[in-house]
Amino acid sequence: MWLSKWIKAKRALRLKLTTCLLPPRTIEDPPAPAPRNVATVSGSDLLAEDVDREVHVPYTPTPSSSGILLPDHSAKPGEKICTICLGTMRPGNGLAIFTAECSHSFHFHCITSNVKHGKQICPVCRANWKEVPFQSPVADKSHPAAQNDILMQRQPFSPRVDTDRQVSSIFQAAPEPAIFDDDDEVSSHQFGVSPGNSTSNTSNDDHSTGPVIVKTYPEVPAVPKSENRREFSIVINLKAPSAPARRPSEIDGPGFPLTSQTSRTPIDLVTVLDVSGSMAGTKLALLKRAMGFVIQNMGPSDRLSVIAFSSSARRLFPLRRMTDSGRHEALQAVNSLRSNGGTNIAEGLRKAAKVMTDRKCKFPIGSIILLSDGQDTRTVNNPNPNLTDYQLLLPVSVCCDNPSGSHIPVYTFGFGADHDAQLMHFISQKSGGTFSFIESETVMQDAFAQCIGGLLSVVVRDLRVEVMCIDRAVRLTSIKSGSYVTRLAESRRKGSIDIGCLYAEEERDFLVTTDFPIADDTCDETALINVKCVYKNASSEAPITLRSAGKVVIERPLDVGPQTESIEVDRQKNRLRCAEAIAEARVAAERGDLERATTIIHCCRMAISETRSAQAGDRMCVSLNAELLQMMSRMSNRQTYEVSGRAYVLSGLSSHSWQRATARGDSTENTSLLQSYKTRSMVDMVNLSQSMVLGGHRPSPTPSSSPGRL
Structure with a gap:
């Protein structure tokens, strides 16, 4: 009797001490439970049964210094309790259990956290352990699917030393710095920046893949001399060069490129992830898997930071290079995410923009990915918000009309029936990104794969097209360019289009219309326009100029037979x-x-x-x-x-x-439609995503041929 009361008192005391001493967590809850018989879950290792079912964990609101809800781990009489986290150890609930040589049992992820910090004694009886649980990546690190798998092993105790950095625990949320300038340092050669500011028709950069290809197509090749034409149409077609060639050592499997080891330009990427209460269960599990795919396909020179938001937002880790240790830290952070709370999109975006603007080292290519399944519950309170309300969500630094002249594109992903599509579309349009609609949560990874397939293949940036009339009588009437910023001079003799970045082999088409008068009897042709391109290779700061990239001249005979429009x-x-x-x-x-x-x-x-x-x-x-x-x-x-x-x-x-x-609806529907605007790198990355299976990996496909311009 007295022993039972003593045990209850001991548990109560331990609970109070734990509540008082633990620092505020980065995200609302403790580490995510691992799949059955697996120590932790990586981006592609979710068991089918865990993905297919909705898992709802009961929560008891508990005040904390960070204002985040903590879960209730109360146990039923007779149930075993992990003395580290005080959570129950029920058989068959998906938690890996470690039984030590002293016969005491613990959650595997709890005891490995202790071991990582140098503790090799039993938390209960204080016995010294000769063998301890240890987490380590599988041996075959080159395998893209197994690269981040974590296996449960027993090894003689040896403190883990990380030569790159000590991986900070996601569960210890230290106060965030006032300035986010703690990003991983990069040297000048990692930028791929070439000195100088010379202008030429070709690039001297080592990563050069050829110039932008410019083609022009007039409405018809000839117009009679006696004809005065209005709204004469000309198409300007631009095509970016191919991606840099890969060395033989950069091929993994039967001809498939290992994206993490190419000679391409590295990128800075910040992902802003919704972990509100509506993300519980399958959604969060699939989000972790999709993020695992992103992490394992970023190269060691690419940098990633993750922002998680619900009622508030927090940076899980600074911009980190995706080296082996960087991937391990990123996977650890993503796999520990739990869901509850509201949806504060504005705070998530603000944190992401701050990461990008405060970084001390800046890659030329930087982007933000935002994913949410709900309505913003903090900033936009009007049930019928207008643009002014939506504008409150956007930091100035991400907007295309930013006074500094630069902006950070935000690629938004909304899925399910409850997300605010108008808001997500507004954010992407104002920042120069795209909006993707994920109707089926099971294709979330494919949608992410398509996006990063493009971002990891940028070959052209700061692209600007200038259109100038040649003949003195020719005037521009319009330049139809969609959402790209277009300027038309008051004289209507010249205009320009600001395009920005292009992915490898990506194309753009613009429709220009002109007016020109009757031709003189001595004139056999009329020179309409000349197209000039100015841009930078993705890895170079030196501008490249194509001065006469597309010159349009039409014939002016006395008479013209039947003609068909181009x-x-x-x-x-x-x-x-x-x-x-x-x-x-x-x-x-x-x-x-x-x-x-x-x-x-x-x-x-x-x-x-x-x-x-x-x-x-x-x-x-x-x-x-x-x-x-x-x-x-x-x-x-x-x-x-x-x-x-x-x-x-x-x-x-x-x-x-x-x-x-963009991703639209279910990726299995209307395959002809979904090929629109896709590039080879996007198709290859989606194929790789679709070849991934739960807990394994099918043989890697060879790179597909270009889907072609639709």
């Missing part, structure tokens, strides 16, 4: 017609007039079907038709539009306005 021009007119119809239909749908919205889309389909390119079976027209049909079905009624139609439409607008691939 199929390239016709194709781009169809693309622009489709984007305009989607935007107009969206406005009608938001007013509640779904009938008019579907009518607008139907009329656009009919108009495109009668064009020359559509009747010739052009791939882009086939894709546009499939997209419009999908949107019509998602506008069939108000409920369907609210659940998925709005997000699908906004993701499509984002894709067309930037001419960049």
Whole structure:
């Protein structure tokens, strides 16, 4: 009797001491439970049964210094308790159990945390251990799927020494510094920055892959001398060079590139992850798996920082190079995430922007990835927010109209029926990123893979296109460039388009219209425009100038026989017609007039079907038709539009306005549509993601051929 009372008193005392002495955690809860018989869970090692079921852990609000809820670990009578975390050790609940040589048992992840800090005695009986649990990566580090797996082992005790840095515990949330300038240092050769500021048509940089290819397509090749033309169309097509060649040592498996060891330019990436209460269970498990894929596919020179947010936000770790130790720290941080609380997107973005602006070493290429499944519950309180309300969420440094002239693109991902698609689209548009709609949470990893497949293949940055009239009588009437900043001189003799970064082999098409008068009898041709490109290779600071990249001259005979419009021009007119119809239909749908919205889309389909390119079976027209049909079905009624139609439409607008691939809906549907704007590197990364299986890895595919320009 007295022994039972003594045990209860001891447990109560230990609980009070633990509550008082433990520092505030980085995220609301203790380490995530590991899958059955596995010590920890890596990005690709979630068991199918753990992913498929929703896991709801009961929470008891407990005040803490960080204002975060702590879980209740109260045990039932007769249940074993881990004396480190005071959590129950119920058989079959997915927790790995370690039984020491002194016969006392503990959660495996709890005791390994003790061992990592040099403790080799039993927390209960104080017996010295000769063998201790130890976490170590599998031997085959080169295997992309097994690279970050953690296996349970018994080894003679030896304090773990990390020569790069001591991995800080995610559970010990030290106060954040006032300035986030604690990023990993990088040397000048890691930037790939070349000295000098010379202007040339080619680059002297070691990573040069060739110039940007510029092509121009006039509406027709000839116009009669006696004809005065208005709105004469010209397509300007740009194509980025291929990715840098890889050395033989950089190939893993049968011809598949190991992305972490290429000679490409490194990047800075900050991921902002929603861990609010609605992320519990399957969503959070799949988010961890997707982040594991991102971590293992970043190279040792790339740097990553992770921000987790719910009711508040916290930086889990500074910008770290994804070396072996950096990956280990990143995986440890991501795998320990737990969910509860509200959704404070503004604070998450603010922390991410601060990481990027405060860093003491800055790579030329930096981006933010934001993922959320809910509505912002802190900053946007108006049930019908306007742009002013949304603007409160955006730090100035991420906006395209930032007075400093630079910005940080935010690539937003909204999934499920409850996320704020309008907000996510607004953030991406204002920052120069894209908005992806993940309808099925099971394709979250594929969506991330497509995004990083592009970010890890940037070959051109700060690209600017200048269009100048040649003949004195020629005038520019318009430059249709989607969301890219376009300027047209008051004289209408020149204009420009600010494009920014291009991924390897990525293309852009712009439709320019001109006016020109009747030609003189002595004039056999009219020089319309000249296209000039100025840009930088991704790894170089020296600007490259292509002065006469695309010169357009048309013939001016006395008479011209029957002519057909260029199929390239016709194709781009169809693309622009489709984007305009989607935007107009969206406005009608938001007013509640779904009938008019579907009518607008139907009329656009009919108009495109009668064009020359559509009747010739052009791939882009086939894709546009499939997209419009999908949107019509998602506008069939108000409920369907609210659940998925709005997000699908906004993701499509984002894709067309930037001419960049976005994830839309379920990646298994409309494969022809989803090839729009995809590059080879995106396709390869998605193929790699889809080849990953739970707990293993299928043979790596060979790089696919380019999907082609739709």
